[in-house]
Amino acid sequence: MEFPSEHLREVQEDFIIKDEDVLLLTYPQSGTNWLIETVCLIYSKGDPKWVQSEPIWDRSPWVETKHGYELLKEKEGPRLISSHLPVQLFPKSFFKSKAKMIYLIRNPRDVLVSGYFFWRSAKFVKRPQSLEQYFEWFVEGNVVFGSWFDHARGWMSMRDKENFLILSYEEMKWDMRSTVEKICQFLGKKLEPEELNSVLKNSSFQAMKENSMSNYSLLKGQYFEENGQLLRKGVTGDWRNYFTVAQAETFDKLFQEKMADLPQDLFLWKQ
Numbered sequence: 001m002e003f004p005s006e007h008l009r010e011v012q013e014d015f016i017i018k019d020e021d022v023l024l025l026t027y028p029q030s031g032t033n034w035l036i037e038t039v040c041l042i043y044s045k046g047d048p049k050w051v052q053s054e055p056i057w058d059r060s061p062w063v064e065t066k067h068g069y070e071l072l073k074e075k076e077g078p079r080l081i082s083s084h085l086p087v088q089l090f091p092k093s094f095f096k097s098k099a100k101m102i103y104l105i106r107n108p109r110d111v112l113v114s115g116y117f118f119w120r121s122a123k124f125v126k127r128p129q130s131l132e133q134y135f136e137w138f139v140e141g142n143v144v145f146g147s148w149f150d151h152a153r154g155w156m157s158m159r160d161k162e163n164f165l166i167l168s169y170e171e172m173k174w175d176m177r178s179t180v181e182k183i184c185q186f187l188g189k190k191l192e193p194e195e196l197n198s199v200l201k202n203s204s205f206q207a208m209k210e211n212s213m214s215n216y217s218l219l220k221g222q223y224f225e226e227n228g229q230l231l232r233k234g235v236t237g238d239w240r241n242y243f244t245v246a247q248a249e250t251f252d253k254l255f256q257e258k259m260a261d262l263p264q265d266l267f268l269w270k271q
């Protein structure tokens, strides 16, 4: 998977976002695929047929990949569009549209640990040799899609817009039912109680881990090593099992420096 600059320029200058599109925006390893699966299931009213028959990257294509871009240009009607792009590289047409956007945020410490395991099995990026090395890359912003802090700050600057919904991985873990209700309200969708139950069941960690259309097992060989797994643990606070005391202190200090001026209720995790 490559992101040549001329392609990124075309995406930014030429791609037309339509008012009826829904954008699913994240920094990698924030629970992107969980959000996509959930929104797909809301669209299908809890019926798992769609999520079990079409790969997740075709249901909600990545606008920044060549495959996703071509697919999106051909799609008729309201589209689901995923992206890891930072706000300053996003298609310009979006800023004049009424398209709804959901930005999913996750404790960056967990993003870091999850990213370390994910990228070390990927064949299309420079792979970290150790968590210590990935920690350095991450705090310097020297990773795919750049600095977590810049990404989060950039997209959260849109938070007062009425077409913007911010969610966190942590609230999905703590109360997925309420989170699905919040998404439905934002998207103007109504689910019957049994449809909502089916959304919860089919978007669970276990269901997604077993769903070959969602767990990236189809990408093994070409893009990932055989031992790579997208659905690794699916918990909050796993960073505590990996950070040293010194790394935890470095991260806290950096977080303070970079994010202290933002309302702290945007960050729902308990460190």
Ligand SMILES: Nc1ncnc2c1ncn2[C@@H]1O[C@H](COP(=O)(O)O)[C@@H](OP(=O)(O)O)[C@H]1O
Pocket (backbone or CB within 6 Å): 026, 027, 028, 029, 030, 031, 032, 033, 034, 110, 113, 114, 115, 117, 203, 204, 205, 206, 208, 230, 231, 232, 233, 234, 235, 238
């Ligand atoms: N249904 C689900 N429930 C909980 N976590 C999920 C999930 N689906 C994916 N995840 C977690 O989301 C992370 C991947 O995020 P993304 O889709 O943005 O790459 C992984 O975190 P871990 O590596 O901490 O387990 C993965 O396990």
Ligand SMILES: CCc1ccc(OS(=O)(=O)O)cc1
Pocket (backbone or CB within 6 Å): 001, 027, 028, 029, 032, 033, 062, 064, 065, 084, 230
């Ligand atoms: C847009 C390219 C890309 C990069 C990484 C992905 O994995 S994940 O969604 O972050 O797990 C998917 C697409």
